[in-house]
Amino acid sequence: MIERVVTVGVETQENFYYFDESMKELENLTQTAQGEVVGTMTQKRPTIDRRTIVGKGKLVELEALVSSTDADMVIFNHELTARQTAVIEEAVNVKVIDRVQLILDIFALRAKSKEGQLQVELAQLSYLLPRLSGQGASMSRLGGGIGTRGPGETKLETDRRHIRFKMTQIKQELKEIEKHRERSRKKRQESDTMQVGLIGYTNAGKSTIMNLLTKANTYSEDQLFATLDPLTKKWELPTGTQVTLTDTVGFIQDLPTQLIEAFQSTLEESKAMDFLLHVVDVTSTNRDQQEKTVLELLHELDMDHIPVLTVYNKADLLEGDFVPTLFPNCLVSAKRIEDKEKLTQDIMDFLKENLTKYHLLYTPAEMKDFNQLKEATLLETYEYDESLNEYELIGYAKNVARWKKGDSEDELEW
Known part of the structure; x- marks a missing residue:
């Protein structure tokens, strides 16, 4: 189901340089989250209003815009506190979320692996934990759609202690996954x-x-x-x-x-x-x-x-x-x-340009490592010198010392 969305942004002295692009990005984020932007409200202020972001007058205009466009929700291009969300929701009478929730929602939509899903859930719970107070009404009204993917409303209605316990569990699971990732990473580095x-x-x-x-x-x-x-x-x-x-x-x-x-x-x-x-x-x-x-x-x-x-x-x-x-x-x-x-x-x-150039001489016996060198370094040329009965190798490597043989280390590194 495509949700009808009104986006809201306040241009201030801090964000005026990239404000227009940020609002366009918010619209793209909304579309990515399977929403349709049916209205946009912007305002210029020295700073955002602490209580409602936009101020009392604009909040009345926002309520009218939501009503006239038959919007299902409002998305602010600013991070909202629990109190701000509650005040704005009471005025406009539809679901209200902020840019952070929207991005977290998209991540929940995109996460396919077990690790990705756990990471998104941890991020969402971290965001919601300090915002639990004053959210009861809005939580009970959540029935799916943008801003509700991931942990889900049943988990969010539980108390702080339960959420902290859940976060601890997720962190432990992620640590186990990270150990496996670290082993794989170390193996690649050693290769x-x-x-x-x-x-x-x-x-x-x-x-x-x-x-x-x-x-x-x-x-x-x-x-x-x-x-x-x-x-x-x-x-x-x-x-x-x-x-x-x-x-x-x-x-x-x-x-x-x-x-x-x-x-x-x-x-x-x-x-x-x-x-x-x-x-x-x-x-x-x-x-x-x-x-x-x-x-x-x-x-x-x-x-x-x-x-x-x-x-x-x-x-x-x-x-x-x-x-x-x-x-x-x-x-x-x-x-x-x-x-x-x-x-x-x-x-x-x-x-x-960012590797070390090497100039090495390998005997026929030492050429047993040639395939490894060819795979691990950028080999430019190699030629056999009959007079010396050696192969001359020129290329670039992360660690030249790893490939030096015989007398190469003394004078043939460039």
């Missing part, structure tokens, strides 16, 4: 395989890029948060190098802190990467702000030391000249199969 992570603003095209490179057949649609559960696939470069490519959940402006905390183990997956591909939608009218959001989150997650290649995507939809703002970068369309070769070459050039 010398280069690990590349896909990051970016939601709906930038990360999954489409992954499908282009690996034929992973991941869910890839023009939707916000189309991918929630991380997926790692092997990708073989033209040199024979074996690389792991990991697709992760998209970032978004004002990403709820509850989600960052609940998805810590999933985000840890990106922190273990050797290199990052930052996918950016070149057609976005708010590209600068989206890039800034991703870079700030990388800093918050202590990931800004990892080398990043910015992949400007959706070039097929680009109108006019393109001026990049992040470097190094490349411009492609994940929808064009011919761009696969270009993107692959750009990624290989990027890897070379």
Whole structure:
């Protein structure tokens, strides 16, 4: 069932720069959550009203707009307290949720794995715990739809102690899953395989890029948060190098802190990467702000030391000249199969710039490790020198010392 929604936003001195884009994003989020925006109310104020966000006069207008559009619910582009929600609901007489609840609801809709579902439930309970007081009436009125997915109203009507107990249980389950993830991550790190992570603003095209490179057949649609559960696939470069490519959940402006905390183990997956591909939608009218959001989150997650290649995507939809703002970068369309070769070459050039170049000499006996070296490093050339009865190997590696044989260590590293 498609719910009819009125969206509300207040432009203040703090958010005026990206306010219009944020409201458009709220509409897209609503559509992703299977809602239809039938009305929008915006207001300019120095700061939001502490009691009702919009003030008394606008609240009367909001009630009239809800009535005239026959809306089922109101979604605010601001985080609401329990008291604010109760006051606004009493005035408009329909369900009221905020941007955070909407995003959590979409995550609940998208979560497919056991871990993803647990993480979403933990985030929702973390959000609802401090808002239990004064929510009785609205909770009993919840009958499904946007803002009610996940734990469900029966769990939410229980007391704080029960919710805290449930949160503790979920955290314990997530710890067990994280142990398994950590073992898998450690195994990949010990294998010398280069690990590349896909990051970016939601709906930038990360999954489409992954499908282009690996034929992973991941869910890839023009939707916000189309991918929630991380997926790692092997990708073989033209040199024979074996690389792991990991697709992760998209970032978004004002990403709820509850989600960052609940998805810590999933985000840890990106922190273990050797290199990052930052996918950016070149057609976005708010590209600068989206890039800034991703870079700030990388800093918050202590990931800004990892080398990043910015992949400007959706070039097929680009109108006019393109001026990049992040470097190094490349411009492609994940929808064009011919761009696969270009993107692959750009990624290989990027890897070379951030790996250590080696020049090694292997005896025929030492060449037993050649296949391992070829899979774990970017091998450029190898030739047999009859006069020396040795193979000359030139390429790039994460850890050159791992591959040194005989006299190579003394003088042949560049």
